[in-house]
Amino acid sequence: xxxxxxxxxxxxxxxxxxxxxxxxxxxxxxAVSIPDPxxxxxxxxxxxxxxxxxxMGHFRNYIIGDAAxxxxxxxxxxxxxxxxxxxxxxxxxxxxxxxxxxxxxxxxDNVGISRETLQKVGxxxxxxxxxxxxxxxxxxxxxxxxxxxxxxxxxxxxxxFVNWCPEDKTVLANEQVKDGCCERCGTEIEKRDQMxxxxxxTDYADRLIDDLDKLPNWPDNVKAMQxxxxxxxxxxxxxxxxxxxxxxxxxxxTRPDTIYxxxxxxxxxxxxxxxxxxxxxxxxxxxxxxxxxxxxxTDIERAAITDDxxxxxxxxxxxxxxxxxxxxxxxxxxxxxxxxxxxxxxVPAHDTRDFAFAxxxxxxxxxxxxxxxxxxxxxxxxxxxxxxYGAMINSDQFDGKIGKDAIEAVSxxxxxxxxxxxxxxxxxxxxxxxRQRYWGCPIPIVHCPKCGEVLIxxxxxxxxxxxxxxxxxxxRSPLADVPExxxxxxxxCGGEAERDPDTMDTFVCSSWYHMxxxxxxxxxxxxxxxxxxxWLPVDLYVxxxxxxxxxxxxxxxFTKFMHDIGWLDCxxxxxxxFNHGMVTDGDGVVMSKSLxxxxxxxxxxxxxxxxxxxxxxxxxxxxxxxxLWSDDGITGVAKFxxxxxxxxxxxxxxxxxxxxxxxxxxSLSGYERDIYVKLNQTxxxxxxxxxxLHFNTGISALMELLRDYKPSEVKNDLLNDQIVLKSIQxxxxxxxxxxxxLWLMCEMSGSVFKSNWPEYxxxxxxxxxxxxxxxxxGKVRDTVEVSVxxxxxxxxxxxxxxxxxxxxxxGKDIKRKIFVKGRLLNIVAK
Numbered sequence: 001x002x003x004x005x006x007x008x009x010x011x012x013x014x015x016x017x018x019x020x021x022x023x024x025x026x027x028x029x030x031a032v033s034i035p036d037p038x039x040x041x042x043x044x045x046x047x048x049x050x051x052x053x054x055x056m057g058h059f060r061n062y063i064i065g066d067a068a069x070x071x072x073x074x075x076x077x078x079x080x081x082x083x084x085x086x087x088x089x090x091x092x093x094x095x096x097x098x099x100x101x102x103x104x105x106x107x108x109d110n111v112g113i114s115r116e117t118l119q120k121v122g123x124x125x126x127x128x129x130x131x132x133x134x135x136x137x138x139x140x141x142x143x144x145x146x147x148x149x150x151x152x153x154x155x156x157x158x159x160x161f162v163n164w165c166p167e168d169k170t171v172l173a174n175e176q177v178k179d180g181c182c183e184r185c186g187t188e189i190e191k192r193d194q195m196x197x198x199x200x201x202t203d204y205a206d207r208l209i210d211d212l213d214k215l216p217n218w219p220d221n222v223k224a225m226q227x228x229x230x231x232x233x234x235x236x237x238x239x240x241x242x243x244x245x246x247x248x249x250x251x252x253x254t255r256p257d258t259i260y261x262x263x264x265x266x267x268x269x270x271x272x273x274x275x276x277x278x279x280x281x282x283x284x285x286x287x288x289x290x291x292x293x294x295x296x297x298t299d300i301e302r303a304a305i306t307d308d309x310x311x312x313x314x315x316x317x318x319x320x321x322x323x324x325x326x327x328x329x330x331x332x333x334x335x336x337x338x339x340x341x342x343x344x345x346x347v348p349a350h351d352t353r354d355f356a357f358a359x360x361x362x363x364x365x366x367x368x369x370x371x372x373x374x375x376x377x378x379x380x381x382x383x384x385x386x387x388x389y390g391a392m393i394n395s396d397q398f399d400g401k402i403g404k405d406a407i408e409a410v411s412x413x414x415x416x417x418x419x420x421x422x423x424x425x426x427x428x429x430x431x432x433x434x435r436q437r438y439w440g441c442p443i444p445i446v447h448c449p450k451c452g453e454v455l456i457x458x459x460x461x462x463x464x465x466x467x468x469x470x471x472x473x474x475x476r477s478p479l480a481d482v483p484e485x486x487x488x489x490x491x492x493c494g495g496e497a498e499r500d501p502d503t504m505d506t507f508v509c510s511s512w513y514h515m516x517x518x519x520x521x522x523x524x525x526x527x528x529x530x531x532x533x534x535w536l537p538v539d540l541y542v543x544x545x546x547x548x549x550x551x552x553x554x555x556x557x558f559t560k561f562m563h564d565i566g567w568l569d570c571x572x573x574x575x576x577x578f579n580h581g582m583v584t585d586g587d588g589v590v591m592s593k594s595l596x597x598x599x600x601x602x603x604x605x606x607x608x609x610x611x612x613x614x615x616x617x618x619x620x621x622x623x624x625x626x627x628l629w630s631d632d633g634i635t636g637v638a639k640f641x642x643x644x645x646x647x648x649x650x651x652x653x654x655x656x657x658x659x660x661x662x663x664x665x666x667s668l669s670g671y672e673r674d675i676y677v678k679l680n681q682t683x684x685x686x687x688x689x690x691x692x693l694h695f696n697t698g699i700s701a702l703m704e705l706l707r708d709y710k711p712s713e714v715k716n717d718l719l720n721d722q723i724v725l726k727s728i729q730x731x732x733x734x735x736x737x738x739x740x741x742l743w744l745m746c747e748m749s750g751s752v753f754k755s756n757w758p759e760y761x762x763x764x765x766x767x768x769x770x771x772x773x774x775x776x777x778g779k780v781r782d783t784v785e786v787s788v789x790x791x792x793x794x795x796x797x798x799x800x801x802x803x804x805x806x807x808x809x810x811g812k813d814i815k816r817k818i819f820v821k822g823r824l825l826n827i828v829a830k
Contacts, residue, residue, distance in 0.1 A: 231427025271342025
């Protein structure tokens with residue numbers, strides 16, 4: 001082990017300031033306009049809401065992307081690593097209103113503050129490509145995107161029931177409602193019937209599910225969440241009819257095998273069907289009152305499987321086309337707005353909610369699926385609904401058919417008799433995008449009494465958001481009260497017209513920003529096709545999993561649309577997605593500006609330095625795991641940086657260092673051979689850790705190497721200098737300022753990030769590394785590579801660092817560990 005006392009003090013403040021200035025002067029991180037398509041790397045992190053300075057959660061997100069980008073630079077790639085600001089929307093506007101500051105002033109001030117902080121962190125962003133979504137040079141093209149969707153019939157306006165936040169006084173998309181509440185302020189949402197703009201994302205529902213198979217390097221849980229959110233189901237649409245009028249009443253079901261057990265139909269309070277029923281005054285009044293009460297309940301409350309479901313009878317009936325029976329028509333709020341035709345067939349004997357509802361209102365129950373474990377198939381003996389598959393009974397010619405065969409037989413009969421047809425249904429609804437707020441991108445539409453909805457000409461974009469004094473929400477857009485904005489002429493006929501007063505959901509701005517970065521200052525088009533297709537798709541996208549069914553769905557939709565209209569060759573935005581773990585405070589609560597529990601990285605960086613702060617965050621846990629942030633974790637890595645890394649140039653012997661030279665196995669002996677093997681093992685481990693973004697294991701490997709490095713025992717000068725220089729290279733993506741300084745101290749030319757990443761000598765690690773099987777409860781779940789001499793402690797450390805092992809241990813208690821040296825580790829867990 002070399003001496004812990006460096007010849008000079010590690011003056012991180014001077015070093016960090018020096019190198020940030022030099023990087024900026026040298027434009028080190030500015031990407032080429034058009035990269036080599038087979039040698040490019042587009043590194044993207046989710047950009048920031050500028051509602052205040054960055055906190056430790058942001059810090060972690062951005063340094064993960066930075067380390068990955070720097071590693072790719074050293075692999076010789078053309079790297080694009082841009083950044084920008086998601087500057088429109090509720091977070092910034094609410095913060096501005098609470099401080100009585102105009103949203104534009106508040107937002108741009110925060111952009112300046114956050115930019116300065118990020119530059120202090122030394123992130124390798126190409127600032128020449130910075131975008132800010134609230135500036136006209138960006139939202140001009142957001143409006144252009146809207147126009148393209150409008151021209152293709154994918155942007156439309158209609159009246160419908162929407163999620164309304166009474167606190168923020170605006171509409172929310174379904175994806176912005178969590179557990180029945182506004183995801184931003186936590187207020188319970190209400191249902192409102194009003195005109196709204198929508199994007200027809202449902203036209204892409206099949207592709208958004210099917211093309212997840214094109215994304216093997218996206219987390220499985222994100223793909224599962226998107227599949228569940230889109231909610232594709234296969235079933236039969238049955239053509240019931242209204243008894244009095246014969247009017248068709250199509251109803252979708254995934255259980256056609258229960259069709260003979262339908263005894264009532266449940267209709268959503270928001271369904272247009274209710275307006276078509278000729279109810280008498282008594283029933284009409286009851287339905288009207290019920291609709292009013294249902295509007296006060298959240299979708300979560302309405303959809304919950306409980307026994308307290310309620311509804312009202314309409315006094316009307318439908319006819320079941322399979323058996324001609326009369327079916328009662330009820331209004332029940334457990335049928336949500338927008339589901340199919342707004343009505344569902346109710347089979348009380350075989351559906352939990354229908355069973356509770358039927359018992360409550362004394363509606364007939366009819367058993368049509370046999371429960372083999374029941375003593376009786378009589379409906380009167382039922383204590384609960386039997387929801388599993390079984391043989392059909394009381395179902396005419398279909399009696400005895402089971403499961404898939406039963407469903408296929410009933411569906412085939414329906415199509416032959418033209419009383420139904422097979423179809424696919426989705427839970428996904430069209431994207432409600434208009435907001436009744438000021439701080440957003442104006443919608444480029446004019447409403448003309450003669451021509452209807454008319455797009456503003458491309459030549460007249462951007463439609464600039466006026467800077468108004470009164471921007472506080474009132475239940476309708478504040479722009480509606482600005483006559484100089486609202487009053488205009490129709491682009492089509494020249495007559496008097498009005499602009500649309502709403503603004504766009506901020507998710508529209510963030511759905512295409514990854515495309516703008518490739519040509520960020522193009523005034524003539526959103527981006528050149530050449531640059532777009534040279535850089536896309538994104539090679540690595542880093543961000544939180546909270547956006548799984550919001551942004552991550554929308555930016556896939558926009559990418560597919562741009563592909564469809566001929567701008568983009570690929571139809572998925574990113575080949576690899578990485579969800580970093582959240583940073584929590586001392587109480588285990590995720591850091592959030594809205595909760596007021598954030599820790600700024602500024603104070604930590606001022607006291608310990610940027611690189612030590614980065615190193616501490618990297619070392620705390622694998623990047624996908626949550627981190628409980630504590631200053632206590634800094635001490636150890638600070639000593640490592642100051643006493644092991646910083647003194648490396650003191651031991652550099654200034655040979656003509658050939659970093660690609662590999663020693664012959666028999667040219668070294670004793671300690672020199674051991675340390676050469678250790679060096680190459682470390683290069684392999686660190687390289688693997690960067691590829692997997694498990695930087696903590698790479699740091700551990702470097703610590704072990706420098707612990708074992710004894711300069712006085714390395715007589716071979718070339719070997720010694722390889723250890724020094726390759727150690728500096730390996731730590732460079734994690735501690736960029738320190739590495740640059742050490743590289744210079746060793747009199748190496750150019751930036752360390754323009755040097756070639758070290759390659760390990762395969763012959764130096766083959767005989768010393770073995771593969772150990774890691775079993776959980778006797779089943780092999782992963783393998784780990786360790787030295788032939790490593791014992792149980794080292795094997796366990798490697799095993800528990802494995803993602804696959806952690807997945808299979810999640811929620812289980814480890815009872816014991818069985819280790820067979822050189823062969824396996826078996827973890828017994830329950």
